[in-house]
Amino acid sequence: MSNQPEVISGAVHTDHRGSICFVNDFTFDGIKRFYTIEPADVTIVRAWQGHRTESKWFHVIAGAFKVLAVKIDNWENPSGECETFEYNLSASNPAVLHIPGGYANGFKALEPGSRVMIFSDFTVQQSVGDDYRYDQDKWYNWNDISNSL
Numbered sequence: 001m002s003n004q005p006e007v008i009s010g011a012v013h014t015d016h017r018g019s020i021c022f023v024n025d026f027t028f029d030g031i032k033r034f035y036t037i038e039p040a041d042v043t044i045v046r047a048w049q050g051h052r053t054e055s056k057w058f059h060v061i062a063g064a065f066k067v068l069a070v071k072i073d074n075w076e077n078p079s080g081e082c083e084t085f086e087y088n089l090s091a092s093n094p095a096v097l098h099i100p101g102g103y104a105n106g107f108k109a110l111e112p113g114s115r116v117m118i119f120s121d122f123t124v125q126q127s128v129g130d131d132y133r134y135d136q137d138k139w140y141n142w143n144d145i146s147n148s149l
Contacts, residue, residue: 003100005069005085010094021094023059030121036061038115039108045142047106048134050075054122056105058097063114064090067107069099070139075132078104084139089116104134108142 010023037046050072058067071083087097088110096119099105107116120127136142 002098003102004071005087005097005099005103007087008096008098010096012092012094021091023094023096026057026059026096028119030055031057031119032121032123032126034117034119036115036117038062038113042109042112042114045106045108045136047108047136047140047142048104048138049106050104050132050134051101051122051127051130052132053101054120054127054130055098055100057119058089058099058105058107059095059117059119060089060091061115061117062091063109063111064088064092065107065109065114065116066145067097067105068140069103069105071103072132078134078138080138082139101130104132106136106140106142108145110145 008023008026013020067087067089069085072078073082089095089097
């Protein structure tokens with residue numbers, strides 16, 4: 001597994017019975033929990049939450065999201081010049097985005113009713129001890145994105 005964020009691509013198969021969305025190259029090795037987030041509306045920004053060690057995997061199950069990952073250079077006082085990775089994820093284009101430990105993440109729904117499933121390799125108790133929060137405007141202007149892909 002890479003120490004940089006990476007997208008694990010999936011696909012959609014459609015026939016007369018309907019569609020199957022899948023990401024067959026994603027494995028659940030080491031996953032300890034998962035949860036879903038459905039923002040109240042497309043103005044909500046969830047940023048920045050970081051982890052030195054904990055990894056997260058993001059899978060959009062409805063709608064679309066802008067997801068950013070920032071490589072943290074100093075956990076107590078990170079610079080404004082940290083390396084940033086930006087992704088547009090959509091339920092119509094199945095994929096899983098892996099963000100390894102060492103990064104902060106932030107995301108915003110691009111469509112009403114969007115929902116993302118997040119997997120973690122830490123329990124809730126472990127995560128609490130590896131949790132860093134930063135101002136949502138530190139590395140990105142969330143107001144500059146349009147609410148569509």
